[in-house]
Amino acid sequence: MNDVDAVVVGAGPNGLAAAIRLAQEGIAVRLVEAEATVGGACRSAELTEPGVIHDLGSAIHPLGKQSPFFSTLDLPALEWVTPPAAAAHPLDRGDAAIAWNDLDRTVDGLGEDGRAYRRYYERWSRAYDRVLDVALHPLVRVPRHPLTAATFGAAAAIPAATTAKRLWSEEPARALFAGHAAHAILPLESPFTSSFGILLGGAVHAGGWPFPKGGAQSLADALASEFIRLGGDIVTETTITSVDELAGATAIVLTQPPETVASMCRDRIDDDYRRSLRAFRRGPAAWKVDWSLDEPIPWTNPDVASAGTVHVGGTLDEICAAERAVAGGRAADRPFVLLAQHSLFDRSRAPDGIHTAWAYCHVPNGHPVDQTAAIEAQIERFAPGFAEVIRQRAVSGPVDLERQNANLLGGDIGGGSYAGRQLFFRPRPQVNPFDTPLDGVFLGSASTTPGAGVHGMAGVGAAERALATVLR
Numbered sequence: 001m002n003d004v005d006a007v008v009v010g011a012g013p014n015g016l017a018a019a020i021r022l023a024q025e026g027i028a029v030r031l032v033e034a035e036a037t038v039g040g041a042c043r044s045a046e047l048t049e050p051g052v053i054h055d056l057g058s059a060i061h062p063l064g065k066q067s068p069f070f071s072t073l074d075l076p077a078l079e080w081v082t083p084p085a086a087a088a089h090p091l092d093r094g095d096a097a098i099a100w101n102d103l104d105r106t107v108d109g110l111g112e113d114g115r116a117y118r119r120y121y122e123r124w125s126r127a128y129d130r131v132l133d134v135a136l137h138p139l140v141r142v143p144r145h146p147l148t149a150a151t152f153g154a155a156a157a158i159p160a161a162t163t164a165k166r167l168w169s170e171e172p173a174r175a176l177f178a179g180h181a182a183h184a185i186l187p188l189e190s191p192f193t194s195s196f197g198i199l200l201g202g203a204v205h206a207g208g209w210p211f212p213k214g215g216a217q218s219l220a221d222a223l224a225s226e227f228i229r230l231g232g233d234i235v236t237e238t239t240i241t242s243v244d245e246l247a248g249a250t251a252i253v254l255t256q257p258p259e260t261v262a263s264m265c266r267d268r269i270d271d272d273y274r275r276s277l278r279a280f281r282r283g284p285a286a287w288k289v290d291w292s293l294d295e296p297i298p299w300t301n302p303d304v305a306s307a308g309t310v311h312v313g314g315t316l317d318e319i320c321a322a323e324r325a326v327a328g329g330r331a332a333d334r335p336f337v338l339l340a341q342h343s344l345f346d347r348s349r350a351p352d353g354i355h356t357a358w359a360y361c362h363v364p365n366g367h368p369v370d371q372t373a374a375i376e377a378q379i380e381r382f383a384p385g386f387a388e389v390i391r392q393r394a395v396s397g398p399v400d401l402e403r404q405n406a407n408l409l410g411g412d413i414g415g416g417s418y419a420g421r422q423l424f425f426r427p428r429p430q431v432n433p434f435d436t437p438l439d440g441v442f443l444g445s446a447s448t449t450p451g452a453g454v455h456g457m458a459g460v461g462a463a464e465r466a467l468a469t470v471l472r
Helices: 013-024 104-110 111-126 128-135 148-158 161-166 171-184 194-207 214-227 258-267 271-278 301-307 316-327 371-381 398-404 458-470
Strands: 005-008 029-032 085-090 096-100 233-235 251-254 285-295 307-312 338-342 357-364 390-396 441-443
Touching: 005 013, 005 171, 013 214, 013 251, 013 285, 013 458, 085 194, 085 251, 085 258, 085 301, 096 171, 096 194, 096 301, 104 111, 104 194, 111 128, 111 161, 111 171, 111 194, 111 214, 128 148, 128 194, 148 301, 161 171, 161 194, 171 194, 171 307, 171 316, 214 233, 214 398, 251 458, 258 271, 258 441, 285 371, 285 398, 307 371, 307 441, 338 398, 357 371, 441 458
Parallel strands: 005 029, 005 251, 029 233, 085 307, 251 441
Antiparallel strands: 085 096, 285 357, 285 390, 307 338, 338 357
């Protein structure tokens, strides 16, 4: 690595962001990826049938287009698709709560709870850039907007189940908020789960929940093209097992989980630091299913077909029970299912006459028991006849997810648990989350602040730290 100044290991969104940020400053950077294609958990492939595109990992990107970093880049080959409704939450008897991008339309659909919904979300959506500035930067930085930081912090600290019951009296609004908050992959009675409800719910009315046309791979490829335009070098199908292999580079950014970093650093780190990395708590896993379909999902409530994302889980209490089960080490009988229906809005995903659906539910880390039937039963509950429109399915359990992406240890899609102090201090309590005891080696993965999501901010933070120290 003597011919470059910096090496970034891992070409997921964080690695691509780190590499671009360094290259923007004229640094000679090499990006090294173990897989044959860039993207990490932001990749696409033909999983069910030829010509039918499915996303291997992330599928909808509420924080992608509005990322404080990605939004500054000129990516001419990237086209975002924004459905008219960000999320739909079907309920029994054909009811549904719809998070339309239009705040007024959402409020009108929530009846008696509409006014309280407006009061809650209007402030977050209007100040969404400020909310992201607070949520996507490490605590060591003084907030640029102290008032927003204080109000967001106070509201975010409340358990999501409490917020839902305090603010809304009817099931649609409560369930809608619960669906957003359940992205925390924690029991909704846990402190700070409202933060996920604020971030995702606020994004609805600040620009919607878009996704890249043609698949998540389109975003990764656009970022890779920008990096190459800046003079960067990408090496694929190359696995780095030790930082010793990178000798010669002044700065190294690692985008791997803490346990992998401990192995890569071997005897170059002390026992205390190694133990702290290995003590990092894994989060629950996902059980994922992709389908090719003869026609769109036949939702009982037709408005559900207007949303790119569908939260399939029933009432607030049902979602709470499902997430408690996972936290307790077992799969839920009626899981909370997160579903994306891309082909309704992006016909480049499949040939004429074929549609796609992408879904997963939460399961304990490494869970081995097939959850496909439980997932499909939940969808069938709100879309009778779903089984009849399935052409092919591709199932990915936790083992399969880790095989596709070595960072997803045990199928953990969140980069580690967000329970307790790991929501704030990732991967360990220290002054700067991106530093390691090794000079010139920095951490920038989803296990680092600010956590998972296709926004690249952990990678940017690691790159900024390298620029401020060893690459000055």
